[in-house]
Amino acid sequence: FPEGSDPWKTALGQSSQRYKALADKYPARTAGALARVMEGRTYALLGDRERAVEALAPIAALQASSPTASQLRAKALATMLECWLADGTIDRFDEELRAFVLTSADKLPGRTLDADWLTVKYRAACMLDMMAKSARDPATPRALRRDAKRLATDVATAGGIFAREARDLAAALGKELPVEEGDRSFTTLWADARLAMAALQQHRD
Numbered sequence: 363f364p365e366g367s368d369p370w371k372t373a374l375g376q377s378s379q380r381y382k383a384l385a386d387k388y389p390a391r392t393a394g395a396l397a398r399v400m401e402g403r404t405y406a407l408l409g410d411r412e413r414a415v416e417a418l419a420p421i422a423a424l425q426a427s428s429p430t431a432s433q434l435r436a437k438a439l440a441t442m443l444e445c446w447l448a449d450g451t452i453d454r455f456d457e458e459l460r461a462f463v464l465t466s467a468d469k470l471p472g473r474t475l476d477a478d479w480l481t482v483k484y485r486a487a488c489m490l491d492m493m494a495k496s497a498r499d500p501a502t503p504r505a506l507r508r509d510a511k512r513l514a515t516d517v518a519t520a521g522g523i524f525a526r527e528a529r530d531l532a533a534a535l536g537k538e539l540p541v542e543e544g545d546r547s548f549t550t551l552w553a554d555a556r557l558a559m560a561a562l563q564q565h566r567d
Contacts, residue, residue: 374404377404381400385397399438402418437482447492488510511535
């Protein structure tokens with residue numbers, strides 16, 4: 363069905379109910395958690411963003427450290443961030459969620475960023491940038507933009523989904539982060555070098 367058409371909306375609505383039934387039936391199983399993620403995703407596609415966030419919040423809050431739990435959290439949070447960005451909601455992306463998305467690739471299964479992780483990191487970078495622009499405390503934007511640039515650089519240098527958008531965002535953030543004395547750590551320099559290499563590679567392609 364064409365996206366946005368009545369049959370499309372009906373099909374998605376029916377899918378959301380099936381996912382909800384499965385998630386309610388198996389709340390403690392991986393299949394149930396994945397069904398909850400899909401339920402939330404269908405709500406988001408239908409434009410019911412608050413309902414989507416409500417369905418996904420328990421998954422995004424999972425404390426288990428298993429690869430499966432991390433992947434489910436990334437899927438859920440990616441859609442939640444999509445909803446918050448669309449609504450301009452900047453007060454629900456808390457410190458715990460920020461710490462989660464900052465997880466480095468070498469600590470993930472396979473030591474790589476798949477499409478789910480690239481998506482959640484890019485959207486988190488956009489969210490932090492939005493939060494920085496709205497911050498009242500003069501000291502806050504710098505810390506937010508520093509984390510946003512780190513996330514955008516991760517995505518840009520991975521070379522997958524959102525790579526171009528992330529590279530542009532990281533470059534813009536770099537211009538908004540004046541270098542202060544003692545701030546040029548090895549980590550910062552390496553991030554800038556990775557971003558430059560990614561830009562060069564894309565120019566060659």
